[in-house]
Amino acid sequence: MNPFDFNTKTVLLNSGHKMPIIGIGTYTLSTTQAEESVYNALKVGIRLIDTADIYGNERGVGEGIRRAIQDFEIKREEIFITTKLWTSDFYRADEEIDERLQRLGLNYIDLLLLHHSAPNDEHAYQAMERGVAAGKICSIGISNFYESDINRLMNIATIKPAIIQNETHLYNQSRSVKSYVAPLGTIMESWFPLGGRGNGISTLSQNEIVTSLATAHGKSPYQVILRWQLQAGNIAIPGSRNSIHIQEDFNIFDFELAESEMQRLNALDRRQRFASY
Numbered sequence: 001m002n003p004f005d006f007n008t009k010t011v012l013l014n015s016g017h018k019m020p021i022i023g024i025g026t027y028t029l030s031t032t033q034a035e036e037s038v039y040n041a042l043k044v045g046i047r048l049i050d051t052a053d054i055y056g057n058e059r060g061v062g063e064g065i066r067r068a069i070q071d072f073e074i075k076r077e078e079i080f081i082t083t084k085l086w087t088s089d090f091y092r093a094d095e096e097i098d099e100r101l102q103r104l105g106l107n108y109i110d111l112l113l114l115h116h117s118a119p120n121d122e123h124a125y126q127a128m129e130r131g132v133a134a135g136k137i138c139s140i141g142i143s144n145f146y147e148s149d150i151n152r153l154m155n156i157a158t159i160k161p162a163i164i165q166n167e168t169h170l171y172n173q174s175r176s177v178k179s180y181v182a183p184l185g186t187i188m189e190s191w192f193p194l195g196g197r198g199n200g201i202s203t204l205s206q207n208e209i210v211t212s213l214a215t216a217h218g219k220s221p222y223q224v225i226l227r228w229q230l231q232a233g234n235i236a237i238p239g240s241r242n243s244i245h246i247q248e249d250f251n252i253f254d255f256e257l258a259e260s261e262m263q264r265l266n267a268l269d270r271r272q273r274f275a276s277y
């Protein structure tokens with residue numbers, strides 16, 4: 001059963017915290033672009049922001065949040081900020097968490113993810129658990145993890161991951177890893193929800209089933225793809241540096257894909273990844 005609340009546009013995580021189900025991604029955005037996109041996203045009502053140390057734009061993300069809080073009377077507690085620990089910081093994760101808070105200009109992070117499985121990831125996961133105990137992090141999770149590494153990590157974990165963030169879209173629906181983490185209460189968050197910045201996005205948005213459903217619902221192909229993500233139980237964080245696209249990507253709560261339409265989209269799965277990593 002889909003645990004998402006489409007009225008509040010949130011899901012209750014296994015950590016006890018609520019997380020928005022649609023957000024803004026900031027991969028490949030410069031510091032200035034990230035600041036503008038985050039600011040524009042918060043302006044239209046988006047409350048979930050995804051960044052990472054390795055994107056090099058956390059200061060811009062922090063500045064976009066600061067400006068939006070000031071201009072739109074949004075409270076910090078209404079915004080959900082996700083960032084990630086890069087593999088080279090795994091051995092010094094405790095220190096990195098403190099430095100991260102400073103860089104983002106925050107006194108807590110809503111969700112911190114291990115960016116990839118790698119040596120020292122168990123140490124880093126335990127550091128994140130200490131961060132939760134110290135009130136520096138609300139929820140923790142993993143990204144780019146698959147079955148055997150999840151199993152290894154769960155042998156030492158005391159907190160189950162709230163989120164797994166993996167490449168997930170119509171052509172790579174991540175069914176096996178989703179079933180694997182379901183008993184942990186871990187929710188899938190899709191990266192490359194639209195297919196990514198390469199040819200993936202045109203492949204998906206020009207798919208005939210997607211375009212026919214877009215016509216039938218009077219929505220864009222991108223909105224159909226994102227609506228599929230949510231109805232499939234995946235949190236989506238489409239990346240964009242275009243304020244019109246950002247607004248369009250959030251405007252997916254006034255239509256619903258019927259069960260038969262979901263089945264047609266589910267049948268597009270072919271385990272085809274668009275990223276090279």
Ligand SMILES: NC(=O)c1ccc[n+]([C@@H]2O[C@H](COP(=O)([O-])OP(=O)(O)OC[C@H]3O[C@@H](n4cnc5c(N)ncnc54)[C@H](OP(=O)(O)O)[C@@H]3O)[C@@H](O)[C@H]2O)c1
Pocket residue numbers: 024025026027028050051115143144165166190191192193194195196197201222237238239240241242244245246248249
């Ligand atoms: N954990 C990981 O390893 C990992 C890896 C990759 C990404 N991520 C996260 O996931 C987020 C999403 O992935 P992504 O940004 O790489 O790919 P994506 O969201 O699948 O696609 C981004 C592309 O979609 C375009 N786009 C967005 N909305 C559109 C619309 N309404 N109409 C037309 N084009 C639209 C963007 O162009 P415009 O800028 O022109 O709108 C951009 O070219 C990232 O930003 C990042 O936060 C995580």
